[in-house]
Amino acid sequence: MKVTNYTSILKELDTEIAIKFIKDNFENELAKKLDLIRVSAPLFTYQDSGINDDLNGIERPVSFDIKSIPNKEAVVVHSLAKWKRLALARYDIPLHKGIYTDMNAIRRDEDMDNIHSIYVDQWDWEKVINKEDRTLKYLKKTVREIYSVIKKINAKTIKKFPQLVNYFPQNIEFVTSKKLLKLYPDFTSKEREKEYAKTHNHAIFVIGIGKKLNNKKAHDLRAPDYDDWSLNGDIILYYPPLDDVVELSSMGIRVDKKTLLEQLKIANALNRTELFWHKLLLNDKLPLSIGGGIGQSRMCLVMLNKVHIGEVEASIWDDETLIYCKENNIHLL
Numbered sequence: 001m002k003v004t005n006y007t008s009i010l011k012e013l014d015t016e017i018a019i020k021f022i023k024d025n026f027e028n029e030l031a032k033k034l035d036l037i038r039v040s041a042p043l044f045t046y047q048d049s050g051i052n053d054d055l056n057g058i059e060r061p062v063s064f065d066i067k068s069i070p071n072k073e074a075v076v077v078h079s080l081a082k083w084k085r086l087a088l089a090r091y092d093i094p095l096h097k098g099i100y101t102d103m104n105a106i107r108r109d110e111d112m113d114n115i116h117s118i119y120v121d122q123w124d125w126e127k128v129i130n131k132e133d134r135t136l137k138y139l140k141k142t143v144r145e146i147y148s149v150i151k152k153i154n155a156k157t158i159k160k161f162p163q164l165v166n167y168f169p170q171n172i173e174f175v176t177s178k179k180l181l182k183l184y185p186d187f188t189s190k191e192r193e194k195e196y197a198k199t200h201n202h203a204i205f206v207i208g209i210g211k212k213l214n215n216k217k218a219h220d221l222r223a224p225d226y227d228d229w230s231l232n233g234d235i236i237l238y239y240p241p242l243d244d245v246v247e248l249s250s251m252g253i254r255v256d257k258k259t260l261l262e263q264l265k266i267a268n269a270l271n272r273t274e275l276f277w278h279k280l281l282l283n284d285k286l287p288l289s290i291g292g293g294i295g296q297s298r299m300c301l302v303m304l305n306k307v308h309i310g311e312v313e314a315s316i317w318d319d320e321t322l323i324y325c326k327e328n329n330i331h332l333l
Contacts, residue, residue: 003114003242003307006329009163010304016333018161019300019312026153026299027123031100033145036125039087041080041101047073049276051083059109076106079293081226082277084126085254085286093287098127103293112321114308115246115298119315126291134253134288136207139231140174142290143205146249147172147235150299157303167239167302173202174233177209177219189219194245197238207233209250210263224263225272227252241307248299251292257282308332 010018030036044064045051052061052075061075077083080103087099103124110118129138154168180192187195197204210222210229222229232252239246255263260281264270272278280286300312308325310317310332317325317332325332 002324002328003330004328006307008306008311008329008331009165010161012331012333014161015304015306015311018157018304021160022153022157022300022303023296025156026149027100027102029149029152030123030125030146030294033149034098034100034125034127034142035096036098036100036127039091039099039101041087041103041124042077042083043104044074044076045083047075051086051277052077059107062106062108077103078105078107079103079120079122080124081223081291081293084124084291085226085289086277086280088126088128088287088289089280089285093128095128095130098125098289098291100125102296112318114242115244115301117297117309117313117315119313121296121313122293123296124291124293126289128287129253129290130288131256133290134228134231134256136231139207139233139253139290140205143172143174143233143235143251146251146294147203150248154303161304164303165305167241167305168237169202171202172205172235173200174205174207176207178213180206180219181213181215185215190245192219193236194238197236197245201238203235203237205233205235207231209233209252211266224255224267224269225260225278226254228255228259229263237302239302241305246298246302247295248302249292249294251290251294253290254288255281256288257284 061078063073063075065073101124103122105120107118107120110116151168158164158166175196180196184192184195208230209220209232210218212218234247235249236245236247264272297309297313301309306312308330314333
């Protein structure tokens with residue numbers, strides 16, 4: 001995703017103003033559309049609680065000891081996928097209402113490039129559902145609602161900054177990871193996403209992340225204890241300035257007791273049933289839910305026509321990235 005002869009449409013100060021405009025407006029509209037209230041969220045939790053999201057199951061969280069709490073280790077969150085469900089129970093959130101929060105995380109094992117950083121900021125949201133809602137129909141309905149908010153905020157941003165280009169297609173299309181593999185059996189999963197999104201000129205929602213496909217590989221890895229692998233997916237957009245796809249959101253209907261045990265068994269992780277969070281779910285102490293994360297900086301990157309995530313968030317970068325950005329007129333925050 002190397003870019004040459006680049007000039008940002010917005011200068012750095014205007015970029016900061018636009019970032020705040022997007023974030024303020026998006027979270028307000030998302031809250032209205034999904035019936036969410038804002039709550040405070042932790043930056044870290046205990047290592048042995050089972051609450052931290054372990055993402056693909058291989059990433060190492062940042063960990064530290066605490067002077068005032070001996071013999072306990074804390075970890076910086078990767079995301080709040082499981083914490084939010086706990087919060088739904090704690091706050092006794094009613095059916096079809098939910099919560100959202102600003103999530104900031106450190107992902108130390110992330111490979112840095114134009115859209116990946118070790119710093120992650122996203123809107124994490126979670127909503128109470130019932131057994132009848134655990135369907136693809138309900139998942140698709142929620143995806144369409146989220147994408148409508150994205151489109152609305154993009155239009156408002158262009159109205160405020162008319163020099164910007166709209167890169168969000170009018171519609172979002174649903175496609176299963178199984179279908180993508182059938183269409184492009186010789187491609188990697190990311191190549192399949194790019195080819196399909198670019199060819200069809202739609203934003204896409206890829207359904208079915210985590211479960212092994214006919215090639216004996218999962219479309220992408222996903223922890224076994226928050227999303228139901230058959231009722232989840234990613235919102236993905238083809239972005240011409242990078243000639244690549246940008247994942248804007250990962251979301252899904254969460255595991256129930258049955259699915260949790262099935263997926264833990266597949267992942268050879270049944271030992272997690274002894275953890276605090278998992279015991280709550282298995283003992284019917286947590287509500288059924290749907291939830292996800294929506295990337296704040298990635299959305300700003302596309303809406304503001306940027307070519308590097310470092311143009312819309314403050315992080316640290318390796319020497320190669322710093323040299324590349326300096327040589328190509330990319331101004332990192």
